[in-house]
Amino acid sequence: MNPLLDAEGLHKAYGPTTALAGADLRVHAGEIVSVMGPSGSGKSTLLHCAAGLTRPDAGHVGYDGQELSSLNDVKRSALRRREFGFVFQFGQLVPELTALQNVALPLRLDGVSRRTAERRATGLMDRLGLADKARSRPGELSGGQQQRVAVARALVTGPRVIFADEPTGALDSVSGEQVMEMLTRSAREAGAAVVLVTHDARVAAYADRGIVVRDGRSTERMAAR
Amino acid sequence: MTIATAFLALLEGRPQHGYDLKRAYDEHFGGDRPLHYGQVYTTLAKLLRNGLVSVDGVEGDAGPDRKRYTITEAGVTDVRRWLDEPEKPDQYLQSALYAKVVGALLTGRSAAAVLDVQREEHLVAMRELTRRKQSGDLADRIICDHALFHLDADLRWLEHTATLLDELAERIGR
């Protein structure tokens, strides 16, 4: 079976610093893949390249048969809206909007009417046990609640891949577990693949399989060599 | 890890006398419990009997001390199998793993690969525990968490060691 997301031979340098020196990442539909590695290993850059947020210097990223680097900003943005979801460590919720409006945001950006968007967001938040937080603003929520809202937002468009970069990085271990449990469970139910970047093995243990990035190289690459 | 495996790993580098083997073992694996000669001779005798080593010469007076041992093909296979096989994750893992890392470095094999294999084994165990935890009750969760936290500590040790491999190789190679 062809992988849904296939990143191969990625190189990326920021000035004199090499972030990726030949990294691969293959994700099949519906599978949860952890990407581990020490800090500075390039695992976040690998996620950014795979999601089309950063353009690699070399190598290519295929998603569902199209080459991401050949897409322009408008198409990549559309991909982010419809096919991808993102859960980052922090700073991805818009503080001015309520939790519900945050969750509905990707739908609104995609031109879904306000009523439909908020109805779908409400439904999702109900299912994820966030119904009572719908009217709160991010500043009024705990870190774990904010991350759960972020997970809900990542899921609302019915994405095929969710990119999670240290989703529990700023949380205590119990909140972290709640977020991870919610993320993996709802992703599995929705049939979404998850790319889970973490330095924490207990978080990575929620994945079906894992790869390791060290010095800009991934273990998949190493195995292939 | 057994004394026998350690001897095999030491012999893979070059043929050695029993006395040299003891000294090398004490240096790398013995810690604060040096081998006594009886252990050396029984172990070597067992290895000879199983065809994992051979005696390739006797110098001067006959006696166990003067025999020079060489690893056989079967012995090399044994060492490889030992290194390739991850240890069962348990709480006394470190010492065994450390031995393996040194073993890999002594034999010129990839210590990083040893660590990677071990990490994968650990992660498999952790994934299994996580699945059990997710489907179990609170008691199960807490039991699983206990194991998970220990494995996590091991993994952190693995990561840490991985970054120090070059330095370690240099020290051992001296």
Add this chain to the structure above:
Amino acid sequence: MRRVVAELALGIRLAFPSGRHGWLRTAMASAGVAIGAAALLLGASVPVMLDARQDRMLQRDDSVGLHEVPPGQTLIVASVDSQWGSNAVRGRLIWPESPAAPLPPGVPAIPGDQQMYASPALQAALAGPDGDTLRRQMPYEVVGTIAPAGLSGPHEFAYYAGYKRAEALVGVNSWRVDRFGYSLDDGEPRQGTYVVVATMLATLLLPIAIFIGAALRFGADTRDRRLAAIRLVGADSRAVLRIALGESLVPAGLGLAAGTVLYLLVRSRSADLRLFDVSVFPADISPVPVLALLVVAIVLALSAGLTLLGFRGVAVEPLGVFRRSTTWNGRLWWRLLPLAASLWLLRPVLTGASNPDEERAGIGVVLAVLALIPLVPYLVPLAARVLPSGSAAWQLASQQLRQNPAASTRAVTGIVVAVTGAIALHATFGAASARREVPDNPADPAYILQAPGPQTDAAMRARTARFESVDGIRAGTVAKYGLYGSPTSYASGHLVIGDCESLRQVATFDRCAAGDAFVVGDPGRSITLDAGKLDPAPGRKLPIPSGARPARLVGTDAQNVTFGLLLTSTPAAVAGVRPWFVETRMFASEDAPATAAGQLRGVAAEIDPLAMFTAIVPEYDKYASLRVALNLGSAVILLMMGVGLLLDVASRLHDRRRLLGVLAAVGARRSTVIWSVLLQAFVPLLAGLALAIGAGIGLGAVLMRLSQVPVTFDAAAVLAPVAVGSALVLATTVGVLLPAARRVTSTEQLRYE
């Protein structure tokens, strides 16, 4: 399409934030837009206002020119225009020749003899302090009020008085009209006035634009981070711009609404406002519809444009905001282009060309103010380089200034522009008012009354005495006769009769006793009086007395009159002849009261309301109202700029709070950190003020030339705006910034990072 609407709506939604910071941003931007919008709306109303005013003035115009209206259903009109302080008084003495005589606009009926209809402002002045003095000019019984239709504005002093005697004076001082509403010859506005107004507008409006920009930039970093978060969720780069545009629509919309309210407030108070002796009825103020739409468009475009401009050099990516850190190139030449262009436009003025093109000069002045804007960011790194690097605080500050001078100077630019304009205008007004006490020709009197009618020596002495009863006034009265010369020559001659004292005001001679005679120029053996009304005609002949000694005329007469005869008493041959006029010259001493002019006019009106009273020195400070407007405007602008600077520094402080916290944590003394923040605010300001002083003086010189005022500078006029500007900034910065800096430098800040 739906997406675009959703994006704009999202932007609008984001402009209503929860935090204090966000509200401040929206409020500041709205206030800036409101002031700008109100100013623009008022500007758009000026044409309507002037049209309405012009219209009413046309409707009541009674100047028939040379055309003589035959008697019939006519009204006899005599003009008795006058002045009361800074108010021009439009007076008309009227008398009907028929019951069907035309009625002036705003007057319900022809007043009876010695009765008048007066404007509300005139009635108020008559009832006010010193009203009795004013009343001497118009000693008529008020029987009614002139309706607005008959007035140019609510503050106009005007009256129509019934005056039977006017009948007798038709062709001399009065004339017939068969209607009101003759064409009006609009007097040319005084040279320089439009340029002054243009400079004021540039001085006031430009900082508003800069203020709006500063307000919109306030908290822009937070906004950019927020936009990056939205970008991650799938907004493309254009969608992000649309969201930001939507966000800027809110202050634009709120500002337009508030600006309209402000405009209506000003409009309702407009009856209290006066500028250049122009007052308007609130009803006159309504924007030209096209211009009003244009104002809305301009405000929306301005806020949208400033928003988009804020994204120049900034890339909002899903992973964050990236600033293209272009290294600062301080290339000077293009920054000098606007200045060069303005100097070229102003060249005729600077080289002292006789009649400079006023429009060109106006554009040049405005351009010169604009030319300062690109110069300020050049100046700041220069100052940062030139100043010696001593303390750690200055080292921190100067590095920041050198690396990002544009950011450090944005708020200062507005202050520079405002102070420059204020200095230029203050200096000009100062120079103009310094001149006002002195007539152009020092030998000329301050006031002249020229009254027709017969004369006797005794009556003339009595008239002099009446005027000298006013404090500080020295007067002299003479009778003037025109002389018949050769019709082909332009030479004109006068026969002047008056006592020795009075003659001394007209001419210089060795000595004088009653009975003396003096000749001016070479009149020959005899002189002939001019008996013609319009065309010269020879009249009575008069021999030159044998003892006549030479004399020389002084003042303006010396240039106009080439020959003549001065007599100290009226000879019998002339006794029955009416002079051209009896002229009383009045000189005001230094300690003459400010109300002298009003009293003199009163005396003159009592002698003959139709006598011609001329004030050769201005009776009031023409620029006083402008100066008030300028003071008010520049205070508001400087206050706005102070707030703008504060916002700017506060937001930079906010952005750098972590660095400052670290500095404090590693043991930098708090005073070091605070000084570095203060220096970052003050050094650009001081550099900018230095530029403003130079530019303000230069512009002031140009304006003085244009207004034909001798170029002089008063230190107070130059330094006052600088002092006010820096005091305001100092007060706001020290008062508000220091506590903020103290908070920021506490190591507590590290907790959040």
